[in-house]
Amino acid sequence: MTTSKIQRELQQKKPFATPAAEAGVALLRTSDLLQRRLAATVEPHGITVQQYNVLRILRGAHPEVVPTLEIATRMIEQAPGITRLLDRLEAKKLIERSRCRLDRRRVLCSISKSGLALLATLERPMSGSLAATFAALSDAETRSLIRLLDALRDSLNPESVSPTQNSKEKSK
Amino acid sequence: MTTSKIQRELQQKKPFATPAAEAGVALLRTSDLLQRRLAATVEPHGITVQQYNVLRILRGAHPEVVPTLEIATRMIEQAPGITRLLDRLEAKKLIERSRCRLDRRRVLCSISKSGLALLATLERPMSGSLAATFAALSDAETRSLIRLLDALRDSLNPESVSPTQNSKEKSK
DNA sequence: TTCGGATCCTTGACATGTCAACCAATGACA
């Protein structure tokens, strides 16, 4: 075909210069759409996708607790965002926070009973949204997609960013 | 392998329930990383990736002009976000806006000379970042990825959202 | 020609994310 699907979606006149450019746009756009679908799924329950992810992390660790910055690492986000995200979750009583006794700098987080209940409620809708989305692909295709994305993340790791990328010096 | 790559990245204890769940997380996470890399690429030049995309759209139409809502459609965003995004671009003198004479409700946007110059400057760094990212994949793999993502977007289109998804009525 | 409903944005209020700067606690070393 002469015009690609994504090109039509964007009503773009000119074709992409490289396959990489097209794949990049396709990746960002597809992810954005998925993000929106998932957001629409959790939104009626008063949380965002990010908040949902934090709850999942905390449930995964349950009954152990997780320090704030470890959550930040597992999400991709910066710490300040996590602090406030946790503030909101705590305000909704979906998590609990307490200072670590051994190291009083640390704040330990854990999921509350209602947090667990909310996750249970969201289980079906969320896996339904995912299933509906990936119904477009066969199992083999889904696994293939996973493999390709895994390879991409390898070259996207902060460490492997080429020198020309970095405008800011991070030396000590 | 018993534990997937993404599972290790998230330091997740439990394996994914379904391939769809794993693929969903992989998609969102990979896209987020790409988004960050691209953001780091344009940031030294004082714009965001979204602003860059708007400039690309306007350059694509140049010398024709584009009404605000058409930009909103091509980006995935809602209109209010676009208005303010355009405000910032106009403040930086990268675009120009004017009322349409035939239909005074419309605001027509076009890229300015310095907008074009900025895009020219960003050409190399941006395609470099994309190339570096997709260097991890062969051409055939990149095309395969594009195809899989295209298929996903088909089932992610707002129209094809299953009824149970929609909490809000959108009937007229 | 004038009224009412659509269309195209824009504005206000608010959620959330980022960077820079800060505070508090820890831990190592003099």
Added chain:
DNA sequence: TGTCATTGGTTGACATGTCAAGGATCCGAA
């Protein structure tokens, strides 16, 4: 035991996105 860099988090200022509501304009029918 005092000092000081490091670590873990929080706060402030600001950018950007969302939803709801509000102009302004257009258009078609009475």
